[in-house]
Amino acid sequence: MISVEDLNHSFKIGKKGKEKRVPVLKRVTFNVQDGEIVSIVGKSGSGKSTLLHIMAGFMHADSGVIRVNGVETSSFNEAENAKFRLDNFGFIFQNFQLMPGLTAFENVELPLKLKGVNQTERQQKVQSLMQHVGLTNVQDHYPNELSGGQQQRVSIARALITDPPVIFADEPTGSLDSETEQDVLLLIQSLNKARNITFVIITHDDEVARTADRVYTMRDGELSEGGMHDAV
């Protein structure tokens, strides 16, 4: 499904002219199989979010190759990346990243609007998905009128609405209490089973990592298979 080969990346830091290059990803190589949940764990600053950003096409790596379903995405330009994301990826963010001026329904509808789907089809798809994730009763609420768990459900629904084969989740439960965290993790697992969606979850939480089929650990820019404790 996703193959990452020999990915290297470094950031420039310091004043202009006196910049230093700090490596954040070092020869990262791994694969994600179709329909599996993979979690990448690591401490803050270990490079796990950078890895997700590069895999999602938000930025380019210094070197290395990424393939999604055999398509080399690492050579895409910005517009090609945007199109590929719209068709193949869904995103779940730690702080939900909902549009404050749109209702829950409209937030979920947004990717379909970007794809140019007509209104009738949009209405049907969003309605059905809202029902599936249990948001029908709050569909006309604005994000600031929803609880954290509800907002993350809206965010998950928005990620699912285009039926993407892959969903990237960046600390999906980071802003939630433990009870809501369990709800969201169960939802992710059920969606993975029911729809065969591949999940790549970035987390520093072992609890979240345990829901994954495979766990990778990122430490100082180097990736290794196994949980944090295993790695240690």
Added chain:
Amino acid sequence: MQFKDQVGFIRQHIKKNKLRVFMTVLAATMGTAFLIVLASVGFGIHETIRDQMLSNRLVTEVQVHQSEESGDPGEHVEEIKKLAHVKAVVDRQQLGTNQMSLFGEFEGNHVLVVTDFKEEGKVGFALKEGRLPQNANEVVVGSHFTDYLYSEEETESGDFKTYEGDLIGEQFTYRIDDVEGEFVEEELTLTIVGIGENPSREWVSDRNIYAHDAIIPELERIHYSDHVTGSDDHPDASQLFYHDVAVYVDKLENVKMVSNALRDKQYYVFSIADELEQIDVFFLALKAGLVFVGTIAILIASIGIFNTMTMAVTERTREIGVMKAIGADPKLIRRLFLMESAWIGIIGTVLAVVISYAVSAVSNYLLPIIVSAALGEEDFSELNVTFSVIPWQLVLIASAISISVAMISGWRPARKATKIDVINALRQEL
């Protein structure tokens, strides 16, 4: 994204910042309205001057006068007729001597004009009544013929009595003077067979007596009847008549060509088109200047649009980041912002056009009243002076300038929006 959804997206953002967008639209409206109204004054004065010029003369008429090298144009009418684009050549021969008409008890102060009725007919000489003359003793009189008949007798109200009967078929006697300036005893009896159409300008009086060229030998014989034949100062017919030659061109755009052809033949030429051309050039420069000054106002308004759009991009950085993250094409992001600035430009322009027409109408109505009151000239308001005219071309130019400036102002912020880094945008606090 479907166009309908793009419009909905923009509408939603405008709703969120109503006041700011309103103020920006207001600035765009004021700038555009200023341009239109300012330039409309140039158009108004131009139109007034053109109307004044054209109302007095025929626009396709070229007056031809003799120069030292050219010879009398009246002698070369047939040659002039052969020039390209010449519709008619009217050679009106007027008597250069004292003349008098006697109509029963009335004495007339008229002018006898010998002309070619066929050529006159080509350029609109028409009869109100009767027919054209067929021999030397038949004439057509101008529509104001009776206004120039005077009687010694006064009416009860104290005015001079005027003739009020029919003219067609009536006869009158016509006398001219001799070479010494004394009226000759011999009279000509002329029959009125037609009355000319009223001149198109209300204030022009037509008191002419139009005669067939067959009358010329008769008049010459009378005028020179006392002259000693064979003397050194033998009469020359051209001294009795002077030619007033006017060439009529088929179309306004060909007037210049015909004028130049006549100039090549050394004639002195005057046409309204020559004068109009100079005035048009002057007013074109004036109007361009006014549009330029007005454009500065729009440019000032564009600063407002630039600010509004820059603020909009800054405020929506996170939203733009989210849209880009979930797959919005950078071109779509740019289009949405450009559409928003264009919307401000379009609404501003539409309002400006409506306001400008209102200001123009009110100023055309009120200014003559104010000016006449201020100057104490009551006639001023009746002079038909147009202060402001807004032709569709001006609306088109102003709209193009306004909408283009609005879009250019929005271009940089829109470009900035497409350059927003997704990762940094997503890190922004809610």
